[in-house]
Amino acid sequence: MKSNKKLFFLLLILILNCVNKQAIVLPEVINGKINLSKFNFYQQTLPLAGDWFFEWNELSEPGSLISKNSNKVIVPSHWMDYRDSEGNLIPMEGRATFEVELNIPKPEYDLALRIPSMDTAFTLFWNGEEIARNSNLDRNFSEVVPQYYAPIIRDILIKPGSNILTLHMINSQYPRPGFRDPIIIGFASDLKLQNERNLFIDVFLSGSLFLMSIYHIGIFLLKPKDKSTLYFALFAFFISIRLSVTGEAFSFRFFPINWNFSTFLEYISFYLSPPIMLLYIRKLYPEDGSRLWDRITIIPALIFVILVLVLPIGLYTKTLMYFQIYSIIVIIYFFYILINAIKNKRETAIAFLLGTIVFFGTYANDALYANRMIDSIFITPIGMFFFFFAQAFLLSKRFATAFDTAETLTKELDEKVKQRTNDLLLERDRADNLLKNILPDEVATELKERGSVRPMYFPSVTVMFIDFVNFTEISQTMNPNDLVNELDYCFRAFDDIVERNGLEKLKTIGDSYMCASGIPLSNPNHAIICCEAALEIKSWMDAYSKRKEREGKRIWSYRIGIHSGAVTAGVIGSKKFAYDIWGDTVNVASRMESHADPSTINISEETYRLIQGRAECSSRGKIEVKGKGELTMYQLVKL
The missing domain is CATH 1.20.5 (Single alpha-helices involved in coiled-coils or other helix-helix interfaces)
Known part of the structure; x- marks a missing residue:
């Protein structure tokens, strides 16, 4: 036991030495502006934290907040901590604009921005040009839902002198809207290294806890009468799940989950952890607690869990504050059990208490550092790993003594x-x-379960074709590697937009890209969704073309065609099979694309009827189409 105490104290001293490390004083945003004339970006990055310009309930034009010297707020923080011009706290739901002016004396060609994962829908502008978004803010307010998006934005145009960063945000559901973490500026290589380091820590911790969970479940299966290993395994598993959807949220990179589901995992794992931890410590020290307090502390947690399971996201996320109050009671009872166990000289009780103190100490350090109350570094991951490693060690010793x-x-x-x-x-x-x-998930599941896929008839879907103008002529003048790389770059961007908007990519043929909305799961809003994706692709291609024009390179012009109607979908072939659709709708959609003007979106009369009243379109009249006669066409302008 003495050697264990020495080990705990040695690690505690090491952590405290890390805490006492002096933090580098970095420039901050003051009165909505930050001067970077004396900041050296070499091997260091800068979080854009401080007093930003802020305007509530408006998505203001970029640069307008600076020109009229709007109110300032502390960033990063949640906007419910702010007050409006009348002194009232700002509500959870609404729109907001944040803005900051960066004074960069000379152009830094490799500067980039690291956008943190945000739980609030946003669009980000640099000098008035959109550079990032995690949702379409032009949708109806209640339909604006963020998607996971935490990129490093390269190739931003840095102007000598004043540069304006503008952020539009909309929130209708999440209880803590606004900035969770700051936007970071620095060289792209440094930001990438920082991102990879944070990702490694999260993956390492989550993976370690997951393996601990599997290991202790194995022990429980060998000795099911002792449930302490089961509770510890569940506790480690829930913390592992929570780590995978918070911080760097690496689960988005490996699994096809959306923001709603990740928020559900975040809350359900958080709400299940305290009662599981109490069950664990009560199995270790069954005579040092109270059955009455067991019920008082565990039953409310089950109520919170049920609320998460049955309520929509906009309601169950509002229970967080009450759960945090409940967690304080659980922590007090937790320490009460440990102190009783120490008084009664239970085996491993002192080591358990020391490990717990280390963990809560690192958590308190990070909370104070995050609120700029002390100079330190973030060390909660160290404390968390140390705590779980210590628990695993104590359990192993307990079993070694008994078996x-x-x-x-x-x-x-x-x-x-x-x-x-x-x-x-x-x-x-x-x-x-x-x-x-x-294949789509539903089709892949059917193929695995039945060995085949039944063809399905869809009475109404929307099909979209995209191709590049004069591609054959362009391909004859370009290096093959450059040609393929250009196509791959564009198609990867199309893939991201299509997936983010819920469309199904079907295939690419040469320079033609085909996708559809409303399959393999029917959706009554398939036409609107497809048009939103088309406008986003158009916006991306226009920005891409402008960038290439500035670089003096060939501009790729494009055409987009959309048509709605009935199709039959299924899987063909036994080798290299593919999910595809058939019907006259596909042919008409292809005709819409081929008759579109360059860099425009051409839609059919059938699609126009489905989006009429929700979109702005200009009529192109009747146009003669080979094999189809005269077809009425419209040019989609905006939604």
Whole structure:
């Protein structure tokens, strides 16, 4: 026991030494402006934190807040902490504009922006030009939902002197809208390194906890009468899940989840952790607590969990403050049990308390540092890993003392279980990922379960074609590698937009890109969704063309055609099979594309009827189409 105490104190001293490290004084945003004339970007990045310009309930034109010297607010923070011009706290739902002026004396060609993952829908502008968004803010207010988007924005045009960064935000559901983390500026290589370092820490912690969870579930299966290992495994699993959807939110990179589901995982894992932790410590020290207080502390947690399961996101997220109050009661009871266990001289109680103190100490340090009350660094991941490692060590020692003769067999069996489980998961993930890259999830599931896919008739979907003008002539004058790279760059951007808007990519043929809305799951708003995606693709292509024009390179012009109607969908072939659609709707959509003017969106009369009243279109009249006669066409302008 003495050696264990020395180990805990040694690690505690190491952490405290890290805390005492002096933080570098970085320039801050003051009165909506930040002067970077004396800041050296070499091997360091700068969070744009401080007093930003702010305007409530308006999506103001970029630069307007600076020109009229609007109110200032502290960034990063949640806007519900702000007050309006009349002194009232700002509500959760609404629109907001944030703006900051950056004085950069000379152009830095490799400067980039690191956009943090935000739980609030946003569009970001640099000198009035849109450079990032995680949602379409032009939708109806209640339909604006953010998607995971935490990029490093390169190729921003830095002007010597004043540069304006403008952020439009809309929130209708999340209880803590606004900035969770600051936007960071720096060289792209440094931002990438910083991002990879943070991602490594999150993946390492989450993966370590997940493996701890699997390991202790294996121990529980060998000795099911002792449920302490089960509760510890569940606690580690829930914290692992929470780490995967917060911070760098790396689960978005590996799994096809959306913002609603990630928020659900964040809350359900958080709400389940305290009662599981109490059950764990009560199994370790069954005589040092109170059955009455067990019920008082565990039953409310179950109520919170039920609320998350049955209520919509806009309601269950509002329970967070009440759960935090409940968590304080749980922590007090938690320490009450530990102190009683120490008084009664329970085995490992002192080591358990020391590990808990280290964890809460690192958490308190980060809370104070985040609020700029102390000079330090973020060390909660160290404390969390130390806490779980210590618990795993204490459990292992407890079992070693009780089961000396069975320890070797348990380790051998556990290694086999882990190896076989990992092998099965690896093979399953390989097969699933390959299938999901080829087919929609629902179709892939049916193919795996039945061995075949039944053709389905869809009475109303919207099909979109995109291709590039004079592609054949362009391809004859370009290097093959450059040509393929250009196509790949554009099609990857189309893929992101199509996936983000819920469309299904079908195929590419040469320079033609085909997708559809309303399959494989029917959607009554398929025409609107498809048009939104088309406008987003147009916006991206226009910005891409302007950038290439500034670089003195060839501009790629494009055409987009959209038509709505009935199709039949299914999977053809037994080798290299593909999910495809058939019907006259496909042919008409192709004609819409081929008869579109360059850099415009041409839609059919059928699609126009479905979006009429919700979109601005200009009539092109009747146009003669080979094999179809005269067809009425419209040019989509905006939604």
